[in-house]
Amino acid sequence: MTRYRPPQPQSSPYISKPGYKALNEELKGLWKTRREVTAALSAAAAEGDRSENAEYIYRKKQLREIDRRIRYLQKRLDVLIIVDKPPTNQQQVFFGAWVELEDEEGNSVAYRIVGPDEFNVEKNWISMDSPVARALMKKSLDDEVSVQRPAGPIHYIITGIHYTED
Structure with a gap:
C-alpha cells in the first residue's frame, strides 16, 4: 500500500472582488507573520541544542506552514479571474x-x-x-x-x- 494520492481536480478560477482583496490581505499578513516567526526561530536556535528545543521545533513547523500557504496564495492569485x-x-x-x-x-x-x-x-x-x-x-x-x-x-x-x- 502506498501513500500516493492523485492530485485534486483543478478548482474553478473565479472569485469576487472582495474575495480577491481578502486573499491579497491574507498574503500580506502572512509575510508580516513570517518575519516575526523567523525572528523567534533565530532566537530559539541561539539557545543551543536544537534536537531537544521545543521552541525551535515548533517555530520550524510554523514557518513551514506559513511558507506553504504563501506559495499557494502566490500561485492561486495569479490564475484567479475577478468577476465584478x-x-x-x-x-x-x-x-x-x-x-x-x-x-x-x-x-x-x-x-x-x-x-x-x-x-x-x-x-x-x-x-x-x-x-x-x-x-x-x-x-x-x-x-x-x-x-x-x-x-x-x-x-x-x-x-x-x-x-x-x-
Missing part, C-alpha cells in the same frame, strides 16, 4: 447569484454561489464547484433541481434569484 459584474441574463443562476430554494417539505434556504476560495458555511456561501451549485448553474426561476446526497437525492424548486452583495 453581474451577468447579462439575471433570470438564470450564474456565479455570484443568491438562490432561494424550497425542498419537498416546504423548508426554504438561500445560497450564494461564490468561488472555491471564498465559500463560507456560516454565511450560506457555497462553492461553484459543490454538487448543489453545479446542479443550480444555468437554471431559472421555478425550475426543479435534484441533488444527489449520500442519504439519497433531494429535490429543490428555485423560488428566487438575485445578484446583490448582501
Whole structure:
C-alpha cells in the first residue's frame, strides 16, 4: 500500500472582488507573520541544542506552514479571474447569484454561489464547484433541481434569484 494520492481536480478560477482583496490581505499578513516567526526561530536556535528545543521545533513547523500557504496564495492569485459584474441574463443562476430554494417539505434556504476560495458555511456561501451549485448553474426561476446526497437525492424548486452583495 502506498501513500500516493492523485492530485485534486483543478478548482474553478473565479472569485469576487472582495474575495480577491481578502486573499491579497491574507498574503500580506502572512509575510508580516513570517518575519516575526523567523525572528523567534533565530532566537530559539541561539539557545543551543536544537534536537531537544521545543521552541525551535515548533517555530520550524510554523514557518513551514506559513511558507506553504504563501506559495499557494502566490500561485492561486495569479490564475484567479475577478468577476465584478453581474451577468447579462439575471433570470438564470450564474456565479455570484443568491438562490432561494424550497425542498419537498416546504423548508426554504438561500445560497450564494461564490468561488472555491471564498465559500463560507456560516454565511450560506457555497462553492461553484459543490454538487448543489453545479446542479443550480444555468437554471431559472421555478425550475426543479435534484441533488444527489449520500442519504439519497433531494429535490429543490428555485423560488428566487438575485445578484446583490448582501
